[in-house]
Amino acid sequence: MLRKSSKLSVFTVIRGKHDSATLAQIRERLASGPSFQDFVQNPTHTQQEWNEYEGKLRREKNETERLRLPPWLKTTIPRGENFMRIKQQLRELNLATVCEEARCPNIGECWGGGEHGTQTATIMLMGDTCTRGCRFCSVKTARNPPPLDPYEPTKTAKAIASWGLDYIVLTSVDRDDLPDGGANHIAETVREIKKHNGNIFVECLVPDFRGSDNSVRIIANSGLDVYAHNIETVEDLTPFVRDRRANYRQTLAVLQKAKDINPNLITKSSIMLGLGETDEQIEQTMQDLRDAGVDCLTLGQYMQPTKKHLKVNEYVTPTKFKHWEERGHQMGFLYTASGPLVRSSYKAGEFFITSILKNRKEKESERK
Secondary structure, eight states: OOOTTOOOOOOOEETTEEOHHHHHHHHHHHHHSOOGGGTSOOOSOOHHHHHTOOSOOBOOTTOOSOOOOOGGGOOOOOOOHHHHHHHHHHHHTTOEEHHHHTTOTTHHHHHHOGGGTOOOOEEEESOSEESOOOTTOOSEEOSSOOOOOTTHHHHHHHHHHHHTOSEEEEEEOOOTTSTTTTHHHHHHHHHHHHHHOTTOEEEEEOOOGGGOHHHHHHHHTTTOSEEEOOOBSOGGGHHHHSOTTOOHHHHHHHHHHHHHHOTTSEEEEEEEEOSSOOHHHHHHHHHHHHHTTOOEEEEEEOOOOSTTSOOOSBOOOHHHHHHHHHHHHHHTOSEEEEOTTOOSSOHHHHHHHHHHHHHHHHHHHHHO
16 A cells, blocks of 8 residues: 555545546556555565465364464564553553554554554543443453543543654444443544644544434544444344444444535445355445445454454455455445455555545645
């Protein structure tokens, strides 16, 4: 994808539909630049070694033994000066990150800057305890988590301002115990961040708020740039993978509602692979997301966080992930990131979306 200094021609978005000629120009530039794999933690193994791997990649029916990790998922985690600085500041401000709570495999690269020297952290708002208990997620759960920290929006904005980032991702636990699901708290955080730095781009990976139109409206009108909500898996597997209060059609409705309320928003979602879904189901899920006006999509490998969580049914190969990336382009997603270590908030995607948003601002300035 794009390096920080790369330039990208402006595109047109009209209620989720993109000008095909402009989109073709964007992709032509992407093809001549660094590939998505340039941004992914890259093990020392070669593509040929991946193709020749003879280990078992799928569990048979009723088989309980866990699969061995294939070579493309074995990575080293750098922990340099940048990593330690961000970690220390987060502890001092008592802020949680989904990077730590969800045990993301990319934490060292994102916090440490990695090969490309760009630091990314996803702040998790409203504490580290969720009211839901999805079977894939390692975040702590409770019916009545501790009350919200009223100073969290200010502390979060302070931390982000000191990092000097161009793009920040805010996510949160589900707070079904709150009347608005925490929507006003998230919106206040966005406004505080923008107050400190009006040029920073903010992505919010938010809950479904149990389908509340009012909560979706509060977030959509908060001043954020990217509205993200993850569908997680295919429809047939949703009841077994997600909490019973999460609903496949409700997720689609939330994403569509956000776009209806604020057509200028970029909307984004994510799918985990390796839970037992079929190709046909993945294809249908991608199409459902496009029909809901979703602009950006990420697909990554599900990784079992602890022995208590769902086992991996299949380790999807890098070649298959490449296939879904290409299908995403064909379906008309503005951006598709697909790879074994890709997560819903991943810096390669942020580079691309930042370029899009910057070009929008430049275009708006020219009109004025």
